[in-house]
Amino acid sequence: MSDRVETPVAAGDYAIARVAGGLVYTAGMTPRVDGTLTLTGRVGESVTEEQARAQAGIAAERAVAAAESVVGGSERLLDALSLTVYIAADASFTRLSQVADGASEVIAARFVSAPLPVRAAVGVASLPGGATVEVQLVARLADR
Numbered sequence: 567m568s569d570r571v572e573t574p575v576a577a578g579d580y581a582i583a584r585v586a587g588g589l590v591y592t593a594g595m596t597p598r599v600d601g602t603l604t605l606t607g608r609v610g611e612s613v614t615e616e617q618a619r620a621q622a623g624i625a626a627e628r629a630v631a632a633a634e635s636v637v638g639g640s641e642r643l644l645d646a647l648s649l650t651v652y653i654a655a656d657a658s659f660t661r662l663s664q665v666a667d668g669a670s671e672v673i674a675a676r677f678v679s680a681p682l683p684v685r686a687a688v689g690v691a692s693l694p695g696g697a698t699v700e701v702q703l704v705a706r707l708a709d710r
Contacts, residue, residue, distance in 0.1 A: 571631040575601065577694065582632040590633040590643065590705045594652065596697035597624035606696035610656030615665060618698050622651055622668030625701035629669075630676055633705050644708040645680035646673045652700040655689045662687040669701050 574582050574595055583592045597604045605621050607613040613621075626649070634640050651666035666687035674682060683704075693700050 571627045572600070573635040574598070574628050574632045581636075583636040585636055585707070588707050589647070590637055590703075590707060592629045592632045592703045592705075594650075594694075594700040594702045595625045595628040595632060596694060596700050597621040598628065599624075603695050603697055605698050607698055608654045608656055608659075608692075609665060609698060610659030613698050615659075615661055618653060618655075618665040619668035621697075622653075622665055622699045622701060623672045625651075625699050626669035626672035626703070629701045629703035630672070630705075633703060637707060642707055643677075644706045645677045646683040646703060646705050648704040649673060649683050649685040650702040651685065651687050652690050652693060652702075653687060654691065654693045654696075654698050657689075659689065662689050665699065669699075673703075 576582050580593055583590055604624055609618045649669055651669050653662050653665050
């Protein structure tokens, strides 16, 4: 995964990921390429459900890359335990789970033999920089 996604850089005073108790916790990751948001706006206004779903996938790839960067590579991650997908959406947009499926699809492809993680899809008024989605991941480390 991290072969095609650059290691994320914190946009403020925080760590992109931390390890504790055999788990890796990532900061919220927005969909960026070369440090630039790939799309801005709210679902149900200027952004379609399909666009937001794709953005969730990009953000999930970045969350995995962040986790990999603090543990020394992809082979150290056993599976994903939890995903939180924040979606900037118009109050009338209710298909949040379908947007979050874009993140789940990336995780399922990355951790093929593992069960899917638990997940929350949360509608919000705005996200950093006007991002459409933000994904936070908790992953489990493999035993050495």
